[in-house]
Amino acid sequence: MSTTYLGMPALPAPGDRAFPSFPQAAHAAVRDTTLRGNLRHATHTIRAKRAKAVAEVSDWAQLREAGRRIKDHTLRHLDRYLVQVEEAVTAAGGTVHWAANAAEANRIVADLVKATGEREVVKVKSMATQEIGLNEALQAEGIRAYETDLAELIVQLGKDRPSHILVPAIHRNRGEIRDIFRSEMSAWGRPAPEGLTDTPAELAEAARLHLREKFLRAKVGISGANFVVAETGTLVVVESEGNGRMCLTLPETLISVVGIEKIVPTWRDLEVFLQTLPRSSTAERMNPYTSMWTGTTDGDGPSTFHLVLLDNGRTDTLADQVGRQALRCIRCSACLNVCPVYERAGGHAYGSVYPGPIGAILSPQLRGTATDIDASLPYASSLCGACYEVCPVAIDIPEVLVHLRERVAEGGTATRGGNKVVLRPAKGHAAERAAMRAARWAFTHPGALAAGQRLASRTRRFHPRALPGPGRAWSAGRDLPAVPAEPFRDWWQRTRGGKDEAK
């Protein structure tokens, strides 16, 4: 299903052709000076803080390499670790459910909530539940989901879409947030205080008061997880506001929707990521709140716990030897904060809950490249490599982007979520593919190539200075290289007699 936000275009699901391509979607964003100002200020602030926090750690390179190896090892043996997680969670009193795709996961969660007799849930910030459009699926079943992370609350109240992994409302400034609180809070519960200003302390207090009544009333909590420790079946959520701790401890029933790639084998492995994640994401030395739970415990926290393990394209991604490294991602968002394309286009243009460089390689793999937006995402990058430099698990994003561009240019089919989808070239890439085919033919027919080169040399006086048609924009800011009076092969034959001096 598509993820819909009132007043915003629906995010595409596999095969959904409604969302425009990245260049089209980014077109308006780059002209929005308020948006660009908000993004520039926020990303530059976070990136400077991250650089300082990382520089404090003398063994950062070793931690990064350890994280890469742990993730690769886990993904290679994922079948074994998933079974280990299921056994450990079940032994600890939890129930494990398996969801092949978004529809299955949403149905499982909706049925679990309905079985409690409740009609509202509180949520911890979770990318997995955004990915599957859980809030909208619950709404269709008459269940209201309340986001409790401050930025997610702003997005939900504003009928908006998240535009950043870590700071979903990064595109909003304080004045806009104040206006949203004033106009929308009363429709969702406790209204904003009279005379609310845009000072951070007042905005935070308004959110705290608004959310507190929901925490105290809720009987069902829904979360994701940053990590699942296979050896004990322990789930881990790291956060900064304490809303997660409230959702994970106060309700009677807890349902966690977790992507299958979130597993780490042991507690020793977890230690690595608890050092790299906070410094890479919020530039903190450690997270203010790190909540861990293993099944259920009498008299302590929720008495019922369900773990929904989500595939939704991950197994297909795992099958791609180059692209599978995207599954190492720990969602720190450091790559977004250094990306010149993200800084100018903003997160909405990526048409996914995963924006920025990681979104450009993850969404086309999870959803396939059958739509305009997914086929265009691998091109939403200058390949500058800044994302790779900051990634705490060393995902070579430029390598995967180039790999996915090849896949888009070549077309063909692939399997996504059990369905065969056509990988078609994005608009504009058909011409590129035709040019590559012509080049391949020419290079495999040397006689024709030599004749063509001689013809080009003899007619060079008549060559245009700019390309016609769609190439006009490209050549407007560039000088086309001049064709030499004599082709290289002829010059070599004439001056060297065709002999290779090195022999």
Ligand code: SF4
């Ligand atoms: S790709 Fe790397 S830098 Fe980007 S969000 Fe994932 S872990 Fe962080």
